[in-house]
Amino acid sequence: MHHKTIAELATGLERKEFSSLELTRACLERITRLDTRLNCFVTVTEETALAQAQAADERIARGAASALTGVPIAQKDIFCTKGVRTSCGSRMLDNFISPYDASVVERFNAAGAVMLGKLNMDEFAMGSSNETSFYGPVKNPWNTSTVPGGSSGGSAASIAARLTPGATGTDTGGSIRQPAAFCGITGIKPTYGRVSRWGMIAFASSLDQAGPMARTAEDCAIMLQAMAGFDERDSTCVDRPVPDYRAALGNSLEGLRIGLPTEFFGEGLDPAIASLIQDAVDEYKRLGATVKEISLPNMHLSAPAYYVVAPAECSSNLARFDGVRFGHRCENPADLADLYTRSRGEGFGAEVKRRILIGTYALSAGYYDAYYLKAQKIRRLISEDFRRAFEEVDVIMGPTAPSVAFEFGAKSADPIAMYLSDIYTIAVNLAGLPGMSVPVGFSNGLPVGMQIIGSYFSEDRLLNVAHRYQQATDWHTRAPAGIAD
């Protein structure tokens, strides 16, 4: 049962081949048995999951099921879940029980999905390897001595290990796409504003976006259908109709114009990955697409701009964690300054502190123009590059990450090297565009992901493009041996 996709499970539930309760129990059993090795879950919500499954079975019996009713999923621990610890991978929120549900959580609940638990992640979504989590790193099911990617590492690894058929992720600079690539699954970061950020703990507000992660594009379509849509509680959420994503999946790719940016295939890219991307592009040609080389001339500025904007926003967003109202508070504070410095000093890990410091510096009087303002100008240049590119092509393709999953500790001592693992993904966040990662093969036994980038609100197109590829190939069906056989 654990090899079934969300689409297959929904059919099975509808045909009463199995109940949601049986399905949920099977997932919980796998989590209990396997997650001690992988560390995907911070919290398993067994009791509520079983209750939700029961309710879902009743709903199915009533004939009132939606595509997700009774389907188990898991939430990245960045989404607030009422009555359940919402840690954000941090000691700071280890004791935080959210009094409310995030918009995304509400929507899955309304659809009748079953929440298995809360997934591990880099602390406050700051990291590319899941090594910054207070709860310890998640292991990559394909090779447990390598990282699953980050920050949605728990989401990606739990799906690859078939502990859950789908999970939510968030992507600020590649946090859905890069772990999806490292773990051989499919994930989409929607256009900024497509999914409400209400209840999603903020890292960098102008870049953060929630999206689905699953094994197939079709499953992502089913999940995104539930997640997307206007929410008046998020002023940056866009009031725009949500297309029927599943209906668009089968569209022909005849005449699809693919752009390959020169800048994505230069120095620093593992040649094995470059070759697999080329194979995938060839497959698209067979499906009727045309391919063109394009240029995104300001691409090289995306990392410097990102590492000003994201830390600047984070330094302000994380100021609320002060030990006063919720979260970690130091023992016996002597005075106010002591309360602040020790609560924050103890509650935050090294990477979070580093980014708060960088961001505070970038916003300081006398530096604001040189850093923050300049970075915002670069953002506009990068958006402009993409806008021009999309006049010529329908989608842009390239590697999701410059390498496959690396060993634990390989980059954790060198923040710059770690930051560069997001080199192909961050420009998409700076521009607010939708981006996807789909599995396109293996290098040294580890999955390789290809990134597909589209114009604003073209999620239906991206899912369609990914789905047709997955109809023609089987990379997305591969499962890590020993864990998910």
Next chain:
Amino acid sequence: MEWETVIGLEIHAQLATRSKIFSGAPTAYGAEPNTQACAVDLGLPGVLPVLNREAVRMAVKFGLAIGAEISPVSVFARKNYFYPDLPKGYQISQYDLPVVARGQLGINVDGKELTIGVTRAHLEEDAGKSLHEDFHGYSGIDLNRAGTPLLEIVSEPDLRSAKEAVAYMKKLHALVRYLEICDGNMQEGSFRCDANVSIRPKGQEKFGTRAEIKNLNSFRFVEKAINYEIERQIEILESGGQVIQETRLYDSVKDETRSMRSKEEANDYRYFPDPDLLPLEISNGFIEEVKATLPELPDAKRDRFKDQYGLSDYDAEVLTATREVADYFESVVKDSGCDPKLCANWVMGELAAALNKAGLEIEQSPVKPDRLAGLILRISDKTISGNTAKPVFASMWESNDDADTIIEKQDLKQITDTGAIEAIIDEIIAANPEQLAQYRSGKDKLFGFFVGQAMKATQGKANPAQLNELLKQKLQ
């Protein structure tokens, strides 16, 4: 040396919206601590602000009333600093692009008309309150006020004395209440002021170093604090010292300002546009819509009072000082149909004195306009004299009776029957032959004696004009 004072005021007016500026929690004052703070006000992880349209409407209304520019696009920015009653670790405010810019306000000081520039007015959220008592060595935090909408109104450094500063503040206070965008309650902190004060040698163009004085929550304190600060700065400069740029706190008990923090210790607020809020765009249609809701403004009302009611500058100014006083006055004129000057005298005289003594605002007056009108009507139609009307008013203040009932009950009706008054005069003349002789021999002053006797005999009810007339005839 002769010194010139330069003052600029920053006034925080709490906007009278029902809910907070970025959340749906209520803004009512005086509730149990932390019962009017929702997840957004508490700054819980994951919450987001949504701008209250009503707060924008009120800011625009204010901007239109002072002839300011309404920015087609303004931006909310985060002002970052740590304080326990600031839940998010930043205050959402407006920085380089405020919603209202470049307006002006006319004030009248000692008969001189002055125009004071308003640099800007911007929307922001209030912080909570720290409570330092009853927590056994800890401080308590009440977040009911957190997220309450404020309009910060910043003046140009156009004010030259504490008196001008107070006049400007009072004018603004009246205006926001006219516009019904702020209740103006200074005790509850709905209208508060910080003052930037500096001095310079008279004739010098360059500004002196300023001190910012915080915590000025009454007109009296503004005046006293500024005057104290001027003296302090003059003393420093005249003894060869230098004023340092700093924030000072006014202590109303000791009547002095004390240093709070110097420029060096000042926070770097690291302002940047709030990424959770889109730029605020205000359309011309919205501005027109708000314009249509503007009431008659104080200056226009004052001019109309002069024209329509024939009032003096002073009377018109006093009667339009607040919307409530103006409304009260106009009701009295309308209900009584009497001479507006007579009505004005009663509103500004007896009524104002009684309110002042009881510590009441005019809208809390136990004597409503219709009852006062009833009294004035009886003065006007000579049923009672102006003097008799005073005790009648006092009785009205204490009871719910109208003037006619009191006049009836206490038998205060004026005696206007010529025959009756003549009879009384005859009696008095007959009883005081000595005074009559003296008067007739040229001691004119004794006329008052006869008036007094006659009033005494009629318990003050004789119509004064008639009495005078008849006495003059009889005494000849």
